[in-house]
Amino acid sequence: MKSDRVWTPYLLVAPAVLVFAFVVLLPALLNTGLSFVDWSGTNQMVFVGIDNFTRAFRDDIYLTAYRNTFGYIALTLILEVAVGLVMAGVVTMQGRRTAFYRIAFFVPVMLPMVVIAVLWSFVYSDDIGLINTALRSTGFDALALVWLGNPATALIAISVVSGWIYAGFYMAIFFAALQRIPTHIVEAATLDGASQWRIFFSVKVPMIRPMIEIAVLLCVTGAFQSFDLFYVMTNGGPDHATEIVTTYLVEVVFRFNNLGYGAALATIMTIVVLALGLIFARIRSKVGGVDVEY
Amino acid sequence: MLNTDTRPRRARLSPRISAIVYHSVLTAVSLFFVLPLVWMIVSSFKSKREIFDSPFALPTSLDFTVWTNAWERGDLGVYAVNSVITTVASVSGILVFGLLAAYAFSRLKFRFSKWLLLPFLLGLLLPVQSYLTAQSRLLDAFYILDTRWALILPYIGLGLSLAVFLLKGYLDSLPRELFEAARIDGAGDFRTLAQIVLPLMRPGLATVATFSVLSAWNEFLLATLYIQSDDLRTIPVGLLAFTGKYSTDYPTLFAALSIITIPMVGIYVVFHRQVINGITEGSVH
Numbered sequence: 049m050k051s052d053r054v055w056t057p058y059l060l061v062a063p064a065v066l067v068f069a070f071v072v073l074l075p076a077l078l079n080t081g082l083s084f085v086d087w088s089g090t091n092q093m094v095f096v097g098i099d100n101f102t103r104a105f106r107d108d109i110y111l112t113a114y115r116n117t118f119g120y121i122a123l124t125l126i127l128e129v130a131v132g133l134v135m136a137g138v139v140t141m142q143g144r145r146t147a148f149y150r151i152a153f154f155v156p157v158m159l160p161m162v163v164i165a166v167l168w169s170f171v172y173s174d175d176i177g178l179i180n181t182a183l184r185s186t187g188f189d190a191l192a193l194v195w196l197g198n199p200a201t202a203l204i205a206i207s208v209v210s211g212w213i214y215a216g217f218y219m220a221i222f223f224a225a226l227q228r229i230p231t232h233i234v235e236a237a238t239l240d241g242a243s244q245w246r247i248f249f250s251v252k253v254p255m256i257r258p259m260i261e262i263a264v265l266l267c268v269t270g271a272f273q274s275f276d277l278f279y280v281m282t283n284g285g286p287d288h289a290t291e292i293v294t295t296y297l298v299e300v301v302f303r304f305n306n307l308g309y310g311a312a313l314a315t316i317m318t319i320v321v322l323a324l325g326l327i328f329a330r331i332r333s334k335v336g337g338v339d340v341e342y
Numbered sequence: 343m344l345n346t347d348t349r350p351r352r353a354r355l356s357p358r359i360s361a362i363v364y365h366s367v368l369t370a371v372s373l374f375f376v377l378p379l380v381w382m383i384v385s386s387f388k389s390k391r392e393i394f395d396s397p398f399a400l401p402t403s404l405d406f407t408v409w410t411n412a413w414e415r416g417d418l419g420v421y422a423v424n425s426v427i428t429t430v431a432s433v434s435g436i437l438v439f440g441l442l443a444a445y446a447f448s449r450l451k452f453r454f455s456k457w458l459l460l461p462f463l464l465g466l467l468l469p470v471q472s473y474l475t476a477q478s479r480l481l482d483a484f485y486i487l488d489t490r491w492a493l494i495l496p497y498i499g500l501g502l503s504l505a506v507f508l509l510k511g512y513l514d515s516l517p518r519e520l521f522e523a524a525r526i527d528g529a530g531d532f533r534t535l536a537q538i539v540l541p542l543m544r545p546g547l548a549t550v551a552t553f554s555v556l557s558a559w560n561e562f563l564l565a566t567l568y569i570q571s572d573d574l575r576t577i578p579v580g581l582l583a584f585t586g587k588y589s590t591d592y593p594t595l596f597a598a599l600s601i602i603t604i605p606m607v608g609i610y611v612v613f614h615r616q617v618i619n620g621i622t623e624g625s626v627h
Contacts, residue, residue, distance in 0.1 A: 053531075054452075056446075056450070056531050057446040057450040057451075057452035057455070058452065060442040060443060060445060060446035060450075061442070061446045061447065061458055063435075063438070063439040063442065063443075064439040064440060064442065064443035064506060065443070065458055065461075067435070067439060067495060067499055068461060068462065068465065068499050068502050068503075069461070070480075070499070071498070071499035072461075072473060072499045072500075072503075073461050073464075073465075074476075074480065075473035075474075075477035075480055076464075076468060076472060076473040076476070077476075078473075078476035078479075079472060079475055079476040081476075082475060082476055135371070138364075138367070138368065139368070141364070144361075144364060146368070148372075149368045149369075149371070149372055151611070151614050151618075152372040152376060153371070153372065153375055154610075154617075154618055155376070155379070155607060155610065157621060158556055158606060158610050158617055159606060159607075160559065160562070160577065160578045160581075160602070161560060161562060162560075162579075162582055163578070163581060163602055163603060166581065166582070166585050166595070166599060167378055167382055167599055168378065170382075170592070170595075170596070171381070175394060176385075176390065176393045176394050176397075176592055178377075178378065178381050178397055181394060181395075181397040182397060185396075185397070212374070212378075217621065217622070217625070220618055220621075220622050221622050221625075221626055224622065262626060266625060269469075272469065273469040273470070273471065275471075275562075275563050276562045276563065276578075279566075293471075294471050297471055297474075298474075298567070301475050301478075302567060307475055307479070310475050311475045311476065314475060315472070317469065317471060317472060318468065318469065318471075318472035321469050322468070325466075326467075329467075
């Protein structure tokens with residue numbers, strides 16, 4: 049449709065385009081430029097070519113951060129997506145009323161991550177923590193560990209919190225997808241004598257596969273960008289055991305004032321996330337709309 | 343249809359017992375989700391000693407002075423006001439700018455429309471960390487770092503991509519005849535927007551609003567990096583500052599956490615369908 053006046057469309061898109069250009073597009077471009085300089089934010093900018101990138105690949109902490117990030121991704125895939133899928137299977141068993149549970153499982157998703165992080169650092173706390181006081185009062189003193197202060201358990205402990213938040217979220221999107229499976233298909237399988245579990249894994253799960261693929265990518269890209277839990281609960285410690293890409297990036301830029309190097313780290317991260325995002329977009333276009341009606 | 347399956351069937355539990363087992367399992371799982379929150383509220387009414395000695399016991403008395411203390415000493419009122427201002431301003435921006443742009447991109451033909459739309463697609467994929475460094479310097483250069491605008495503008499930018507694409511999707515699905523009829527009746531673009539698009543877009547706008555409100559209300563990374571003045575801090579950052587100051591005064595900290603959490607859970611219980619829809623649709627788009 050033609051607009052009534054030539055300039056109307058531009059007037060309509062102008063506020064969105066201008067704000068977006070100022071706070072996202074321009075910074076994204078400038079950030080790419082910053083990747084090639086050495087700059088503390090106050091001194092003279094010096095062009096250093098790809099030095100920042102070669103430095104990143106020799107930076108032990110940065111490599112550790114990637115290892116931890118991938119470990120975290122693997123753990124959250126299990127604790128969020130896999131657990132969420134099983135939960136969705138349980139709440140969609142035939143003839144059960146489950147609205148209450150579904151509402152309860154989703155509560156943590158809408159709470160501020162920082163509140164959850166503070167709350168769970170208390171849950172894990174050595175002296176007043178829910179876990180350790182429960183273990184001690186039931187005689188399992190030996191199992192009461194310093195969960196967040198121990199390099200062996202810290203990453204797993206944070207992943208559990210992440211699972212606590214997002215398992216209900218993935219359950220909700222799987223639930224919405226499962227609700228759309230035509231009932232006659234499930235009925236046919238039931239008539240053939242298949243058990244509920246058999247129907248779930250052999251009939252329902254294959255049918256919601258596109259949604260599972262999307263969930264996996266959402267989980268991977270989300271885990272890549274997570275920050276709040278790590279920053280509040282351990283801030284990368286102990287001894288970089290929970291250092292992830294984003295916590296290290298923020299430290300390099302805002303504590304060490306190494307803007308050029310930080311920008312380069314961000315550029316590398318952007319390439320990784322964009323690559324994952326493009327796969328996401330491909331799947332999405334393959335399956336068409338995936339709007340979730342709960 | 344004959345059942346030709348001759349394998350021995352497993353003995354089935356009676357429906358009653360299986361229902362009991364089913365609901366016990368799900369109740370146990372629900373407890374795992376709710377227990378930390380219950381523990382948080384209960385512990386706010388206990389002394390530090392009681393939290394330590396008997397984590398599962400109910401408090402001996404419901405003394406709300408610790409809550410009023412937390413509210414006052416933690417400046418939670420100030421942080422709440424800041425969060426409200428930041429959230430309302432940024433969500434209004436997202437909805438208004440997003441709807442205007444979505445209408446133009448969906449319904450009007452104009453030069454460069456593809457090129458103007460493309461960056462918003464990029465915005466859906468880019469992690470905020472990828473432009474954080476430059477963004478902070480840019481905001482600093484315009485002297486808006488450590489003001490409310492330092493959060494409002496980036497939040498609008500963060501939310502616009504989703505708003506434009508979601509609303510454009512809804513608009514694309516409306517029949518063309520509707521807009522042509524309005525045009526023939528002599529309605530200009532702005533009247534079409536106000537009298538046809540706006541009422542029809544309520545569900546889409548509600549989804550965007552829900553998602554954006556929660557994102558802005560809960561946002562932490564930018565809020566902690568861009569705001570230094572204590573009197574401008576939003577709830578997540580203010581709470582963290584508070585935990586730093588009173589790190590061992592557990593009952594007060596639990597009270598502060600409860601004060602922040604309970605209203606949100608209350609709103610969620612009332613509007614749970616809207617909230618779940620908004621978050622899932624906003625995330626999966």
